[in-house]
Amino acid sequence: MSEKKKQEIVVEYIFGPEYREIYVNGARGGVQNGYHLKIDFYVERTSMPFTKERLEMGEDGKTERIPLDAKDTLVVEREFKVGLILSFHAARELFLWLSQRVKEIEQVERHIREGPSATVTIEESKKEEE
Numbered sequence: 001m002s003e004k005k006k007q008e009i010v011v012e013y014i015f016g017p018e019y020r021e022i023y024v025n026g027a028r029g030g031v032q033n034g035y036h037l038k039i040d041f042y043v044e045r046t047s048m049p050f051t052k053e054r055l056e057m058g059e060d061g062k063t064e065r066i067p068l069d070a071k072d073t074l075v076v077e078r079e080f081k082v083g084l085i086l087s088f089h090a091a092r093e094l095f096l097w098l099s100q101r102v103k104e105i106e107q108v109e110r111h112i113r114e115g116p117s118a119t120v121t122i123e124e125s126k127k128e129e130e
Contacts, residue, residue: 024041024043026042026043026044027042036087036088037086037088037091039086040082042079043081044076044077045079046077047077052068053067054066054068
């Protein structure tokens with residue numbers, strides 16, 4: 001009998017001209033059209049207490065800053081940076097990938113808190129899951 005020759009597939013990773021890395025510290029979104037997942041990523045920060053000021057020079061030569069539009073309420077800004085729409089299958093793959101990366105970070109944090117004896121290899125953590 002002749003053996004069936006396996007087809008080889010080579011995957012090349014290419015970064016397009018629009019590729020960029022951005023920092024985000026939050027996300028929101030939900031299911032769209034019953035099959036896709038929409039995720040909008042944002043950066044959250046407190047707004048400046050004022051955006052305009054007047055500088056006054058005292059007789060002693062020191063400068064005093066006087067806010068012109070000071071706010072009494074703390075305002076939190078969420079600046080949306082990018083939105084993603086994922087198919088169900090892509091969302092599942094992302095979930096699995098993120099879950100594994102989070103476990104790896106948890107192991108590092110545990111190692112920092114408890115010392116080297118707390119280190120668990122990825123293989124050991126997979127056995128614990130089973």
